[in-house]
Amino acid sequence: MCSDFHRAESGTELLARLEGRSSLKEIEPHLFADEDSPVHGEILEFHGPEGTGKTEMLYHLTARCILPKSEGGLGGEVLFIDTDYHFDILRLVTVLEHRLSESSEEAIKHCLGRFFLVYCSSSTQLLLTLYSLETMFCSHPSLCLLILDSLSAFYWIDRVNGGESVNLQESTLKKCSQLLEKLVNEYRLALFATTQSIMQKTSNSAEGPSCAFNRQSDVDVDYRPYLCKAWQQVVKHRIFFSKQDDSKTGNQFSLVSRHLKSNNLKKHFFIIGESGVEFC
Amino acid sequence: MGVLRAGLCPGLTQDVVQLLRGRGIKTVVDLVSADLEEVAQKCGLSYKALVALRRVLLAQFSAFPFNGADLYEELKTSTAILSTGIARFVWVLGGKGERWAFDTCV
Numbered sequence: 001m002c003s004d005f006h007r008a009e010s011g012t013e014l015l016a017r018l019e020g021r022s023s024l025k026e027i028e029p030h031l032f033a034d035e036d037s038p039v040h041g042e043i044l045e046f047h048g049p050e051g052t053g054k055t056e057m058l059y060h061l062t063a064r065c066i067l068p069k070s071e072g073g074l075g076g077e078v079l080f081i082d083t084d085y086h087f088d089i090l091r092l093v094t095v096l097e098h099r100l101s102e103s104s105e106e107a108i109k110h111c112l113g114r115f116f117l118v119y120c121s122s123s124t125q126l127l128l129t130l131y132s133l134e135t136m137f138c139s140h141p142s143l144c145l146l147i148l149d150s151l152s153a154f155y156w157i158d159r160v161n162g163g164e165s166v167n168l169q170e171s172t173l174k175k176c177s178q179l180l181e182k183l184v185n186e187y188r189l190a191l192f193a194t195t196q197s198i199m200q201k202t203s204n205s206a207e208g209p210s211c212a213f214n215r216q217s218d219v220d221v222d223y224r225p226y227l228c229k230a231w232q233q234v235v236k237h238r239i240f241f242s243k244q245d246d247s248k249t250g251n252q253f254s255l256v257s258r259h260l261k262s263n264n265l266k267k268h269f270f271i272i273g274e275s276g277v278e279f280c
Numbered sequence: 281m282g283v284l285r286a287g288l289c290p291g292l293t294q295d296v297v298q299l300l301r302g303r304g305i306k307t308v309v310d311l312v313s314a315d316l317e318e319v320a321q322k323c324g325l326s327y328k329a330l331v332a333l334r335r336v337l338l339a340q341f342s343a344f345p346f347n348g349a350d351l352y353e354e355l356k357t358s359t360a361i362l363s364t365g366i367a368r369f370v371w372v373l374g375g376k377g378e379r380w381a382f383d384t385c386v
Contacts, residue, residue: 066348079345089348089351089352089355090355092348093352108352109349109352109353110349111348112347112348112349112351112352113347113348113349114348115347115348115349116345116346116347116348117345117346117347117348117351118343118344118345118346119343120343121343124282124308124309124341125341125342125343127309128308128309128312128337128338128341128342129342129343131312131313131338131342132338132339132342133342133345136345172309175309175313
């Protein structure tokens with residue numbers, strides 16, 4: 001349906017659209033300044049148990065995106081889809097206040113004007129919302145970042161609703177994954193989606209991709225894929241979050257970033273302060 | 281939310297529902313994700329009517345995006361911050377349209 005919008009788009013609008021969606025290499029140099037760093041058109045998954053900093057990282061990336069260029073941000077727009085209903089605007093405002101050189105109400109409101117929030121209460125509503133958001137992507141050329149917190153929120157509900165058939169259980173999420181890939185490619189967005197670690201890694205796993213991954217590095221990652229294959233196939237970059245339990249390191253978090261094509265692994269440490277995520 | 285039935289939204293009559301069902305389009309998701317040109321041809325329905333129907337269904341069943349500035353304005357008008365004098369943290373309680381934030385500063 002939005003192909004009608006494409007045909008009606010003028011040359012300047014097209015350029016604005018392409019130029020407006022600037023490279024996300026600038027969004028967080030610590031995470032993305034590699035040769036295979038994600039640019040627009042990529043899908044990244046933040047995976048980890050509760051309390052490991054995934055949502056804080058999303059606030060950090062959101063802040064970096066919506067801050068104006070004069071303050072070191074991208075001046076871009078962000079669409080945040082919240083399926084857990086735990087988005088905290090006060091927290092985002094606090095992060096922005098600490099990062100703006102002049103944290104006036106005007107400046108904060110100006111940044112927040114570039115932020116959009118959608119709540120979804122079921123996987124069907126998520127799917128229908130993604131269809132309806134297509135017009136928004138068309139009409140907002142500087143919308144470059146799509147955030148989904150979290151994609152696994154409806155996993156058990158979908159399993160129950162699908163009955164005995166695995167196909168039925170996974171069908172809505174499969175459609176969501178395919179539609180997300182299409183939207184991300186067509187509108188040159190970057191998608192950051194979080195998933196909870198709700199499955200334990202099978203002990204003594206002699207086969208499977210997770211085991212091969214662990215053997216390759218000295219990084220211990222507790223990962224067992226449980227979402228549908230369609231989602232596993234569209235993810236280009238997976239980032240595993242964990243909290244350091246060491247008393248010496250205190251309140252430190254770590255993440256292991258893995259580029260799925262090149263199998264490149266990188267480990268980073270960060271703490272979460274008043275101003276949000278700070279890399280160590 | 282799901283199954284297409286007469287009266288679900290304006291423009292969705294029993295005839296339309298039957299014609300769509302005859303082509304395997306039974307739910308809102310089926311219709312929204314279908315190729316409407318193909319559906320119009322196969323069901324003998326007007327393409328414009330189908331596009332309008334799709335738009336109405338999406339408006340009805342999808343979630344609406346809120347702008348951050350509006351959310352912040354709403355929060356400011358419906359939140360009161362009270363000092364309690366204990367260790368520093370902010371605790372936001374939900375109420376019926378009102379929110380109370382307890383800002384406890386040392």
